[in-house]
Structure formats: structure tokens, C-alpha cells
Amino acid sequence: MTGAQGATRPPYGRAPARARAFAVASLGFAVVGGIAAAIRSQSTDNDWLAVFLLALPLSIAALYYGRHVETQVVDVDGDEADEAVARTSRRIAVAAIATSAALCLGLAIWSAWDGLQDVGDTFFSWENIKSSFPDVVEGFWLNIQIFIIAEILVLGWGLVVATMRRAPGRAAMPLRWFAVVYVDVFRGLPAIVTIYLVGFGLPLTSLPVVSNPDLSIDIGPFHLDQLACLGILALTLVYGAYVAEVYRSGIESVHWSQDAAARGLGLSRGQSLRFVVVPQAIRRVVPPLMNDFIGLQKDTALLNVLGVLEGFNIARIYAGNEFNLSAVTGLGICFLVITIPMTRFADYLVKRDQKRLQAAGG
Amino acid sequence: MALVEARGVVKRFGEQTVLDGVDLEVEPHKVVALIGASGSGKSTLLRCINGLEALDGGTIRVDGRSVLQDDIKLNRLRRDVGIVFQSFNLFPHMSVIDNVMLAPRKVLGVSKADAADRARWLLDRIGLADKADAFPDRLSGGQQQRVAIVRAMAMRPKVLLLDEITSALDPELVDEVLEMVTDLAHEGMTMILATHEMDFARDVADKVCFLHKGSILEEGPPAEIFGSPRHERTAEFLRRSLEGRSR
Ligand SMILES: Nc1ncnc2c1ncn2[C@@H]1O[C@H](COP(=O)(O)OP(=O)(O)OP(=O)(O)O)[C@@H](O)[C@H]1O
Numbered sequence: 304m305t306g307a308q309g310a311t312r313p314p315y316g317r318a319p320a321r322a323r324a325f326a327v328a329s330l331g332f333a334v335v336g337g338i339a340a341a342i343r344s345q346s347t348d349n350d351w352l353a354v355f356l357l358a359l360p361l362s363i364a365a366l367y368y369g370r371h372v373e374t375q376v377v378d379v380d381g382d383e384a385d386e387a388v389a390r391t392s393r394r395i396a397v398a399a400i401a402t403s404a405a406l407c408l409g410l411a412i413w414s415a416w417d418g419l420q421d422v423g424d425t426f427f428s429w430e431n432i433k434s435s436f437p438d439v440v441e442g443f444w445l446n447i448q449i450f451i452i453a454e455i456l457v458l459g460w461g462l463v464v465a466t467m468r469r470a471p472g473r474a475a476m477p478l479r480w481f482a483v484v485y486v487d488v489f490r491g492l493p494a495i496v497t498i499y500l501v502g503f504g505l506p507l508t509s510l511p512v513v514s515n516p517d518l519s520i521d522i523g524p525f526h527l528d529q530l531a532c533l534g535i536l537a538l539t540l541v542y543g544a545y546v547a548e549v550y551r552s553g554i555e556s557v558h559w560s561q562d563a564a565a566r567g568l569g570l571s572r573g574q575s576l577r578f579v580v581v582p583q584a585i586r587r588v589v590p591p592l593m594n595d596f597i598g599l600q601k602d603t604a605l606l607n608v609l610g611v612l613e614g615f616n617i618a619r620i621y622a623g624n625e626f627n628l629s630a631v632t633g634l635g636i637c638f639l640v641i642t643i644p645m646t647r648f649a650d651y652l653v654k655r656d657q658k659r660l661q662a663a664g665g
Numbered sequence: 666m667a668l669v670e671a672r673g674v675v676k677r678f679g680e681q682t683v684l685d686g687v688d689l690e691v692e693p694h695k696v697v698a699l700i701g702a703s704g705s706g707k708s709t710l711l712r713c714i715n716g717l718e719a720l721d722g723g724t725i726r727v728d729g730r731s732v733l734q735d736d737i738k739l740n741r742l743r744r745d746v747g748i749v750f751q752s753f754n755l756f757p758h759m760s761v762i763d764n765v766m767l768a769p770r771k772v773l774g775v776s777k778a779d780a781a782d783r784a785r786w787l788l789d790r791i792g793l794a795d796k797a798d799a800f801p802d803r804l805s806g807g808q809q810q811r812v813a814i815v816r817a818m819a820m821r822p823k824v825l826l827l828d829e830i831t832s833a834l835d836p837e838l839v840d841e842v843l844e845m846v847t848d849l850a851h852e853g854m855t856m857i858l859a860t861h862e863m864d865f866a867r868d869v870a871d872k873v874c875f876l877h878k879g880s881i882l883e884e885g886p887p888a889e890i891f892g893s894p895r896h897e898r899t900a901e902f903l904r905r906s907l908e909g910r911s912r
């Protein structure tokens with residue numbers, strides 16, 4: 304049947320051969336680029352090498368074309384030899400992609416080499432991190448003290464505000480108004496403005512406690528002077544507003560009939576809150592609460608405007624003296640060590656409780 | 666003397682008058698079924714009897730005790746009046762047995778051991794003893810409703826209010842719940858139930874009340890109401906609910 308071969312040409316025509324040629328060309332282009340880069344590596348005038356970056360999109364296109372052709376051949380049950388050619392072209396294209404990706408990466412690192420070294424020196428100087436780290440960590444310990452105390456206060460204060468906002472009856476009207484205004488104001492102000500006003504303003508007044516320069520906290524491992532205490536107060540005011548809203552939405556997210564069911568059983572308003580509504584609300588509240596806490600932890604660095612010698616302030620002083628930011632990088636790592644696990648933990652809690660709380664409808 | 670006695674009960678939500686002079690008497694050990702179109706005020710009436718809604722007029726007395734909007738007295742009253750809703754009854758963050766034990770422990774001050782004993786006994790009677798430590802999300806809708814009834818019964822209420830407790834259930838789960846209610850009726854539990862299940866109302870109720878536009882238009886023994894309703898509206902309502910069922 305040799306005569307028939309020439310007469311009937313398959314519908315995909317010479318596409319397999321074209322695909323192979325395309326793949327070989329892109330591989331060749333990438334290899335030439337690689338050789339050129341290697342030869343010219345000592346020269347400074349190398350901008351034209353960027354042309355070879357085109358090898359990457361070319362070889363990707365070759366891969367897709369090869370796949371397309373192979374599909375065509377298989378679809379019409381075409382010649383096995385053609386199928387093999389198409390398959391080979393795909394393999395060559397994969398090799399071309401690998402080569403050209405390596406070439407691109409090499410060229411990128413090479414051309415940015417000096418800059419990258421600068422980046423390494425400026426942000427990640429091991430020497431600098433090492434020498435500043437003890438002081439930075441000591442400063443960061445102050446951040447930790449501040450956010451621990453502030454978080455405890457925020458938990459309580461937020462609940463107070465949320466309760467005020469939900470207080471029933473006409474007599475509680477002023478409480479509700481206070482809560483609304485408070486939340487609006489402190490969520491609306493930039494945290495740094497509140498910190499500035501509280502930290503520098505209150506000592507100028509003759510208000511009891513807060514204007515006393517001897518104000519301090521000395522409990523167990525906690526040692527905080529007046530400025531740090533005022534910083535805590537400011538952070539509590541800011542984050543108390545956020546957390547009050549988190550509580551409120553948490554309580555409101557519990558279906559009203561849960562309260563009705565509890566009250567119907569004879570539980571008092573307080574008991575219903577305590578045993579039924581709040582435990583469910585807490586589970587819903589934890590993730591957004593964690594987020595606010597992470598925000599609070601990060602915002603302890605803002606207290607540097609008051610001159611509190613917390614981690615960022617100390618790292619900043621180092622950075623200024625050494626003309627190098629690695630001390631600040633060290634502080635950044637301190638923050639990440641705390642905030643990343645916390646975020647993960649919040650995600651875990653959400654996952655654990657989600658199903659149970661959602662499923663209990665009917 | 667009637668165990669539950671409502672006189673001229675009025676309840677408004679804003680402009681809308683939902684209950685417009687309801688009179689209702691429930692004798693001890695009797696079962697009263699409230700029927701009526703959706704929105705006729707059945708749920709509202711039950712919620713008023715339990716003190717979950719404040720009245721705008723009239724009086725309700727349970728066992729001689731007036732349902733006043735005084736928190737302390739209400740908490741006391743609610744011990745005598747159990748209520749089960751259509752859905753969202755169980756507390757999803759507690760195991761089944763904790764659901765049942767909560768009110769006896771916190772309201773009646775029963776010791777943990779005693780409350781647990783009684784809860785297990787009650788759960789055993791409805792064949793759910795093995796689910797005692799499961800959380801509500803592991804139970805079928807029918808099982809959840811039965812636990813909700815058991816939980817109300819754990820307070821040894823004098824009267825039990827059931828608000829369409831089967832209407833959120835899949836049809837095949839309805840019977841197990843209705844059976845349980847029938848058993849309670851045979852044991853002499855006083856109950857008021859709002860229901861769309863006409864057959865059930867006919868079988869279990871001693872008295873059927875037809876609520877229409879916020880008042881009881883007609884009441885009487887089931888045979889009378891279902892057999893020969895006096896009011897055209899009652900007849901029409903019954904006709905419609907029969908049609909609805911056969912569809
Ligand atoms: N908390 C509320 N606020 C405002 N309106 C309400 C409230 N509760 C009920 N209503 C209104 O009161 C009317 C009666 O409601 P209710 O739930 O008592 O009716 P129902 O007879 O139980 O109806 P269904 O058979 O659908 O349960 C409805 O029009 C409803 O919209």
C-alpha cells in the first residue's frame with residue numbers, strides 16, 4: 304500500500320515536524336544565550352544579553368504547541384511515528400524551559416549582584432544583628448510586658464464597653480451613648496495620635512494617678528515606668544474600642560433563640576449570658592480577637608514616639624549610629640516569632656470550632 | 666382551677682396588634698392544641714405565657730402565679746413552664762447530657778451527680794442514653810428535638826409549651842417526636858402545643874383552639890372543631906390545611 308501514503312496526507316499535515324523544529328530552536332536559543340553569558344561574564348557591557356531572556360517565553364510556547372500537535376495526532380489516530388515526533392518535541396521543549404529558566408535566574412542574580420550584596424549588608428549584616436541583638440531583645444521584652452498587660456486590660460475594658468452598649472432600658476441610655484461615642488472616636492483616631500495625646504498630654508494635667516510621675520507597675524517580672532504605663536493606657540483605649548465591637552458582634556452572632564431557650568428553661572438573664580451566649584460568642588470572637596491582639600502587639604512599637612525604650616526605639620538608635628538597618632531586622636524577627644505562631648493558632652481554633660457551632664441548627 | 670389562665674391578652678409589635686384579647690384556659694393534665702394560619706400569633710401567645718414577651722394588656726396566670734415582667738418573678742415562673750421551639754433549641758457548645766443538666770443545676774441547685782442521674786434516666790427512656798456525651802451536631806433533627814423536650818422535662822415543669830416542634834424536621838423524623846409527645850400526654854403532662862399537624866392535634870389534644878387574627882375564634886374538643894366547625898373561617902382553614910397535606 305505504498306502508493307496510498309503519498310496520496311492521503313493526515314489532517315495535521317507537517318505539524319509534528321514543525322513542533323520539533325520550534326522546540327529545537329528555542330532550546331538552541333537558550334543554550335546560545337547561556338554560552339554567550341558565560342563568555343561575556345568578565346565584560347561590563349552586557350546589556351544585550353537580556354535578549355536571551357526571550358528564550359523562556361519561546362520555550363513555553365514550544366511546549367504548548369507540542370502538546371497541541373500531539374493531541375491532534377492522537378485524536379485522529381494518526382501515524383505512530385508522527386505521534387513520537389510530537390512527543391519528542393514536547394520533551395525538547397521541557398529541556399529548553401529548564402535551560403532558559405536557569406539562564407534568566409543567572410542573568411538576574413548576576414546583574415543585581417552588587418545591589419543584592421548591598422541588601423544583604425544593609426538589612427542582614429550578621430555582625431550588626433549579633434552585636435545589637437542583646438539590647439534589642441531587652442527592649443523587646445518591654446514590648447512584651449506592654450502588650451501582655453494591655454491585652455489583659457483590653458479584654459476587660461472591651462467587655463465593659465460592649466456591655467454598656469447593650470445595656471437594656473431607658474435608664475441606661477447615657478451608658479449606651481457613651482459606648483457609641485467612645486468606640487467611634489477611638490476607632491477613628493490614628494493610634495499614634497491617641498498615644499501622643501495620652502502620653503504627652505495626661506502628665507500635663509493634674510488628674511490623679513495618670514499625671515503622677517511616680518506611676519509605675521512593679522509586679523513579678525513586670526517593671527514599667529510612667530511613660531510605659533501611659534502607653535499601655537493609650538493602647539488600651541484604642542484597642543478597647545476594637546475589641547468592644549468584636550465582643551458585640553460575637554454576642555449578636557449567637558442566634559437569639561439560644562437566649563430564648565435558656566431563659567425559657569428558667570435561667571436568669573445573667574446565667575443565660577454566662578452559660579449559653581458568651582461561651583458561644585467567645586468561640587466566634589477568638590479569631591477576630593487574635594487579629595486585634597496581633598495588631599496591638601505590633602503597635603507597641605509606636606510607643607517609641609513617647610521615648611519609651613522598647614525594642615524598636617533601641618533598634619532605631621543602633622541603626623542610626625551604625626548607618627545600617629540590621630538591628631531593626633533583628634527586632635522584626637522578634638515580632639515575627641510571636642505573631643506568626645499566634646496567627647496559626649487562631650486559624651487552628653477557627654477550624655476546630657467552626658463545624659460544631661454551625662451544625663446545630665435544626 | 667385552671668393551671669394556665671389567660672384573660673384578654675393583648676400584644677403589639679409596633680403598629681401591628683398580634684394578639685387582640687386572647688382568653689385561654691388550660692386545666693391540669695390536659696393538652697391544648699393551638700391551630701391557625703401562619704402569622705396568626707400562635708408562637709407569640711406561647712412566648713407570652715412563658716414571659717418571653719411583655720404583655721400590652723390583659724393577664725396571664727400560671728398555677729395562680731401572675732406572669733409579670735419582673736425578672737426575678739419571671740425566672741421563678743419559668744421553672745414551672747417549659748418551652749421548646751421549632752429549631753435552634755439545643756446549646757451547640759455543650760454535650761447532650763450537659764444540655765439536659767444545665768438548668769437543674771444552675772436554676773434548681775441540684776447536685777451534679779443527681780442531675781446527671783436524672784438526665785441519664787430521661788435520655789434512656791427515649792433511647793438516647795448512648796448519645797449522652799455526643800454534641801448536638803452529631804444528632805439527627807428528630808433526636809435533637811427529643812433531647813430538647815427531655816431538657817425541658819428535666820425541670821419538672823407544670824406545663825410544657827411546644828411551638829411547632831416538628832415543622833423544621835424532615836417528614837420521616839416527625840413521627841418519633843410526635844410519639845414522644847403522645848407518651849407525655851398519656852402520662853398526664855399538661856401541654857399547650859402550636860402545630861400544623863392536624864391529625865396529631867386531633868389524636869392527642871383534649872381541646873383545640875383556632876387562632877385567627879390575634880384572637881381565639883373558636884375552641885372545643887377536637888371532634889367538634891374538626892368534625893363540625895361553627896365558623897366559616899375555621900372550616901376554610903381546615904380545608905386548606907387538608908389540601909396542603911394531600912398535595
Ligand atoms: N419580635 C417580633 N417583632 C416584630 N414582629 C413580630 C415579632 N414576633 C412576631 N412578630 C409578628 O407577629 C405576627 C405573629 O407571629 P407568630 O410567630 O406568633 O405567628 P405564628 O402563628 O406562630 O405563625 P407560624 O405558624 O408561621 O409560626 C407575625 O406577623 C410576625 O411577623
Ligand SMILES: [Mg+2]
Pocket residue numbers: 707708709828829859
Ligand atoms: Mg410560630
